[in-house]
Amino acid sequence: MSNVAIAVDLGGTNVRCSVIDDAGRVAFDARQSSDAAEGVDAVISRIARMIDAAATDQQIGASVAVGVAAPGPLDPQRGIVRYAPNLPGWDEVPLRDRLEELTGREILLGNDANVQALGEFHFGAAQGVRDLVYVALGTGFGGGVISDGKLIDGAGGLGAELGHTTVNIAGPRCTCGALGCVEAYCSGWAIARHGQMLAGTDRSPALAAAAAAGEVDARAVADAAEDGDAAAAAIIQQAGLALGAALGNFVNIFNPQMIVIGGGLAEIGTPLLEPAEATLKQFALHDMLDGVELRRSRLGTRTGLFGAAALVLKR
Amino acid sequence: MSNVAIAVDLGGTNVRCSVIDDAGRVAFDARQSSDAAEGVDAVISRIARMIDAAATDQQIGASVAVGVAAPGPLDPQRGIVRYAPNLPGWDEVPLRDRLEELTGREILLGNDANVQALGEFHFGAAQGVRDLVYVALGTGFGGGVISDGKLIDGAGGLGAELGHTTVNIAGPRCTCGALGCVEAYCSGWAIARHGQMLAGTDRSPALAAAAAAGEVDARAVADAAEDGDAAAAAIIQQAGLALGAALGNFVNIFNPQMIVIGGGLAEIGTPLLEPAEATLKQFALHDMLDGVELRRSRLGTRTGLFGAAALVLKR
Numbered sequence: 001m002s003n004v005a006i007a008v009d010l011g012g013t014n015v016r017c018s019v020i021d022d023a024g025r026v027a028f029d030a031r032q033s034s035d036a037a038e039g040v041d042a043v044i045s046r047i048a049r050m051i052d053a054a055a056t057d058q059q060i061g062a063s064v065a066v067g068v069a070a071p072g073p074l075d076p077q078r079g080i081v082r083y084a085p086n087l088p089g090w091d092e093v094p095l096r097d098r099l100e101e102l103t104g105r106e107i108l109l110g111n112d113a114n115v116q117a118l119g120e121f122h123f124g125a126a127q128g129v130r131d132l133v134y135v136a137l138g139t140g141f142g143g144g145v146i147s148d149g150k151l152i153d154g155a156g157g158l159g160a161e162l163g164h165t166t167v168n169i170a171g172p173r174c175t176c177g178a179l180g181c182v183e184a185y186c187s188g189w190a191i192a193r194h195g196q197m198l199a200g201t202d203r204s205p206a207l208a209a210a211a212a213a214g215e216v217d218a219r220a221v222a223d224a225a226e227d228g229d230a231a232a233a234a235i236i237q238q239a240g241l242a243l244g245a246a247l248g249n250f251v252n253i254f255n256p257q258m259i260v261i262g263g264g265l266a267e268i269g270t271p272l273l274e275p276a277e278a279t280l281k282q283f284a285l286h287d288m289l290d291g292v293e294l295r296r297s298r299l300g301t302r303t304g305l306f307g308a309a310a311l312v313l314k315r
Numbered sequence: 316m317s318n319v320a321i322a323v324d325l326g327g328t329n330v331r332c333s334v335i336d337d338a339g340r341v342a343f344d345a346r347q348s349s350d351a352a353e354g355v356d357a358v359i360s361r362i363a364r365m366i367d368a369a370a371t372d373q374q375i376g377a378s379v380a381v382g383v384a385a386p387g388p389l390d391p392q393r394g395i396v397r398y399a400p401n402l403p404g405w406d407e408v409p410l411r412d413r414l415e416e417l418t419g420r421e422i423l424l425g426n427d428a429n430v431q432a433l434g435e436f437h438f439g440a441a442q443g444v445r446d447l448v449y450v451a452l453g454t455g456f457g458g459g460v461i462s463d464g465k466l467i468d469g470a471g472g473l474g475a476e477l478g479h480t481t482v483n484i485a486g487p488r489c490t491c492g493a494l495g496c497v498e499a500y501c502s503g504w505a506i507a508r509h510g511q512m513l514a515g516t517d518r519s520p521a522l523a524a525a526a527a528a529g530e531v532d533a534r535a536v537a538d539a540a541e542d543g544d545a546a547a548a549a550i551i552q553q554a555g556l557a558l559g560a561a562l563g564n565f566v567n568i569f570n571p572q573m574i575v576i577g578g579g580l581a582e583i584g585t586p587l588l589e590p591a592e593a594t595l596k597q598f599a600l601h602d603m604l605d606g607v608e609l610r611r612s613r614l615g616t617r618t619g620l621f622g623a624a625a626l627v628l629k630r
Contacts, residue, residue: 073602082602131470145568147467154462154570155446158603165564166598168495169482169556178563178598180483241484248493249480253460253568255469283481283493287388287397288473 012086067311117144119307185242240275248283262297327401432459434622500557555590563598577612
């Protein structure tokens with residue numbers, strides 16, 4: 001039998017659990033709602049039951065460890081989720097120890113975006129790449145950096161919060177309290193917020209219509225842009241410009257071989273990524289730009305699961 | 316005899332050469348003008364003669380290697396200075412091989428700001444610190460990062476160009492071609508340029524007087540600010556704000572234990588560093604800010620020499 005790991009990806013909406021071997025084969029794939037409203041204990045119990053079910057289904061012995069990707073900021077050394085904006089009530093939760101007690105297995109815990117970077121590095125678009133910048137465009141803007149083959153997570157394991165780097169000291173307020181973070185332009189919540197503000201004006205007939213039909217989210221803004229609504233298109237373009245400037249910063253800091261862009265928001269595609277790539281070329285130093293390749297994630301929504309498996313299989 | 320290295324620091328104005336041992340004792344200290352106008356060959360010959368003189372003076376055998384800090388961008392693996400804005404005519408110069416031929420010694424070459432970071436890490440303010448962000452405020456804005464005890468210089472050895480990260484996508488043009496790099500606010504050339512522009516207006520009597528008396532440089536702007544000239548003070552304050560926002564970005568990316576600020580421009584002191592620290596606190600995520608210490612360099616103008624010695628002694 002090949003070397004396997006149980007992989008868990010805990011998000012604000014869903015918990016996923018797979019069994020993945022060191023060749024990247026997925027042998028089990030379960031998904032349940034996170035149901036965070038039920039409380040921390042209920043979510044942890046649910047994760048433990050999913051782990052047990054995966055082990056039973058795949059006849060996996062008790063010595064096989066579990067990799068867990070969880071929202072941050074978290075302390076990977078102590079195994080504690082410090083807080084999680086998308087999981088109400090999560091405050092200094094010792095997730096590793098709790099899951100070890102419930103499952104009897106060794107648990108390895110990592111910040112979701114850092115774990116996703118490991119997924120791309122070991123199983124995805126960045127295999128063989130020693131210097132990688134990974135960005136996850138979702139509700140927020142996550143990031144993970146691999147330098148000379150090693151994840152950069154800093155003294156307390158809290159890095160690399162790439163989304164909370166400013167590209168405009170006079171820019172819009174971010175959820176973190178700072179101004180002009182790239183996340184305040186290029187994330188699901190930021191695009192939605194801009195769209196909601198425009199929907200209340202006479203600038204965007206498409207977004208006003210979307211607001212009348214329901215909530216204006218990032219998808220609604222992208223759809224309005226695709227349908228030719230100029231104001232909505234400008235939101236997406238501005239998100240792309242900010243993304244490109246941030247990527248330029250990361251190139252100049254890390255001199256990477258590759259940038260991988262993942263996350264659901266990247267599905268917007270060309271209207272977001274074309275201005276990003278053009279702006280990246282304006283902001284990155286040419287010596288470094290020449291050596292860097294820009295790619296989309298190949299692992300889709302499983303990036304975190306592959307990375308969680310890598311925590312175990314590639315430690 | 317303790318373990319020693321010959322250390323060379325090549326700058327746009329001076330070449331310095333020392334002999335430094337692994338306890339950080341400096342046994343020889345020579346300085347000559349770079350005289351870059353005499354051409355690449357003349358500068359390289361001068362460096363080689365300084366190395367020979369140091370070896371003769373200190374009776375150092377031929378097996379002792381030489382660490383060289385040089386302006387970048389440079390390729391540390393191949394030992395080539397790709398170009399150097401402050402050394403006219405330097406274009407793809409194989410400095411390592413040329414010095415090895417002339418001196419018969421092993422030469423280890425590094426980018427000046429990266430080497431300075433090593434100097435602080437091994438001999439200066441950051442001894443014992445595993446995660447360090449170092450910034451050098453001089454004519455330009457240099458940077459070096461140590462993550463988990465290892466210098467981050469990227470796939471081609473060209474990182475970490477911290478000065479060329481934008482803090483304002485709508486900011487002033489930088490010498491690199493991009494907009495709003497922190498160097499375009501907080502560097503000798505940027506402060507001088509703002510001062511020169513103000514000197515031609517009626518906003519700054521002190522800078523107009525400085526222009527009438529000679530060239531307006533960063534020192535003149537700092538002096539005018541200290542004398543109460545409001546327009547000059549605003550230049551220094553804006554430089555500090557940009558510095559603080561950039562430091563906030565670096566904290567959020569690297570989660571360092573310490574930031575060390577070096578370089579001659581840091582001598583401006585409080586008028587520059589107080590707004591920087593206040594802004595850092597606004598831009599860094601609190602979890603990471605709590606763990607970071609902000610310090611001034613203790614090695615002064617010898618940071619590069621100590622780092623060059625570290626290239627040899629701590630490899």
